[in-house]
Amino acid sequence: MPLIAETKTLRISEPLALQSGAVLPSYEIAYETYGELCADKSNAVLICHALNASHHVAGVYVEEDGTVRAKSEGWWDNMVGPGKPVDTDRFFVIGVNNIGSCFGSSGPTTLNPETGRMWGADFPVVTVEDWVNAQAALLDALGIAQLAAVMGGSLGGMQATSWAMQYPDRVRHAVVVASAANLTAENIAFNEVARRAIVTDPDFHEGHYHAHDTLPRRGLRIARMIGHITYLSDDVMNEKFGRRLRQLANDVTQASTGPERDFQFSTQAVEFEIESYLRYQGDKFAEYFDANTYLLITRALDYFDPAKSYGGSLTAALGQVKASFLVVSFTTDWRFAPSRSRELVRALLHNQRRVSYAEIDAPHGHDAFLLDDGRYHSAVRAYFDKEVSHER
């Protein structure tokens, strides 16, 4: 019997003051919960999502006739569920869609209640800190004063880190996976190229593409292709694709025993499997992801930099933190390299915080944080079993 997930939506009428100075008068948050909140409400774990994920962290959806919807597993279903590293038999786990995203919470694709029209490009710029404040409002509504843990990978790890800084009394543990305390110039550069591809697509229409009954698909495809390259390691890309040519229809030379086919000598045909893979990923993404959301979320990544207000000192920025941390990195992750996780670990240790650090030797690059790696999952499981549960 799989875990059945159900999306709920909460409208919050308390205005949200954003870091930019703008105010969101009211907003909706889509979320899911798994497991049971215990009587003293001390077993809540909040999962924060990265660029293109959602509140649907774990479990599956069922159709009206009770059958399981195909391919509806949550994005971190290997990590969260009954008996899994984050065990929903013991923890009350909350998945939340961030505002500005496009999977149910208020964002560019939802209606602006003040105008009755879709927000589109007018949705305000949101930051990691704003997301944490909105998540805190959700917890208030659920009656949860303190989280047993907040957890996330990549941009989700930034939110977990920010939670411990913004609400030191509301977080006992922060689990920060494949993340960093800010982006490097190279990461900002990749985000910027992706954004330029989107906004220079003639179908972008200054972000009001829905009003023009179109979508900036070309730009989204390019953005996603760039993203995919940076999520994988060079090694795993060579292993998965290498220089293998894509099998052509009616091509007999590439049969299992024959020699590899010759090139087609074309600049636009798909020659290599890696090209086919990237085009497919780009096409798929362009159909379901909102372009304005892509701009907002990559910008939130760029902006996150808690040390900025402390003269660049991460140690000073973490001075008020009370939570204990589990920090995890992956050796082949060149987008959020282990050295960036170690910076966070050092700054926490300078503040005499309790920190566990696991550097996992995994070949999969940044994507590793989503994959089912035994050592990685064991480290998370052990932390939740021994550290997080311990304090209940």
Add this chain to the structure above:
Amino acid sequence: MPLIAETKTLRISEPLALQSGAVLPSYEIAYETYGELCADKSNAVLICHALNASHHVAGVYVEEDGTVRAKSEGWWDNMVGPGKPVDTDRFFVIGVNNIGSCFGSSGPTTLNPETGRMWGADFPVVTVEDWVNAQAALLDALGIAQLAAVMGGSLGGMQATSWAMQYPDRVRHAVVVASAANLTAENIAFNEVARRAIVTDPDFHEGHYHAHDTLPRRGLRIARMIGHITYLSDDVMNEKFGRRLRQLANDVTQASTGPERDFQFSTQAVEFEIESYLRYQGDKFAEYFDANTYLLITRALDYFDPAKSYGGSLTAALGQVKASFLVVSFTTDWRFAPSRSRELVRALLHNQRRVSYAEIDAPHGHDAFLLDDGRYHSAVRAYFDKEVSHER
């Protein structure tokens, strides 16, 4: 007195049979020469260019009034010239623009003699091997039977390697810098994203943008931005740009002593210096580089794989090579990593070839091959002084 460069053009009427099976009935090659060819014609050095360079390797151009044209230094002027590592006081150096390029040799922006119209997208797909054959025809015309050395960086290094394989009796030395015997999946992936950005630009018009009186500038900008990210190392990008914000007009908070300005909270404004740099590089490139040429040259990079015809064995592919090699790599070059150069070195050693290898600890990534690094230039100078000159 600087070295004065002058571009010459040779029309070759002997048809060129291309690897694709197509034939170029006749073609022009733009080239420059520096220094004097000695009586026995034994001191010629051919320099092969990479993606966006040309035959203008060294020296400067002078205007009609005899003044030096501003910013007209050749792309490898720090390497080639009188008294420089490749010393034009002793060697007769030839710079050549490859066919398919856009700086004077026959390519998409020149006229197809059979139709009298610009080639545009109809220029045939060319490969590294085709370029080497065209360069050999140029040498024939110059009466040069054997090169003292052939040299190039990146894609230019692939041509140097291919020279030694295609014309083993015509090359005494090959100098291969920041290169590889084929591209990795990741490199192909970056090329493919750049190409998709170009061909999906509505101004591309299936490659016949000139006939539509436009240029696919959006696509070229994106392509160049991606390229620039991959030419630099993460380290040098952090050092040159880091997370520094771009100074705003009339902004006083970023004066030398004040605190850093706050963000503008915008998804499209230039916030970071790295964004400003990339946009500038993209804009500049889109004005001078031809889009069809970009497609052709990145495809030549993808296709180069001499081991492919030898069951994947680079050692076997190099079996007929007679030249000695200098191979140079740079520690922070993640596009053509040192491990790729070492593959080439090993395969040459398996063939009992004479090989010198220098792995330069330089912070500049792939770009390092164009920069004036003392250890790098010393290694090249020593090789030309002791090995190449020795045999004259």
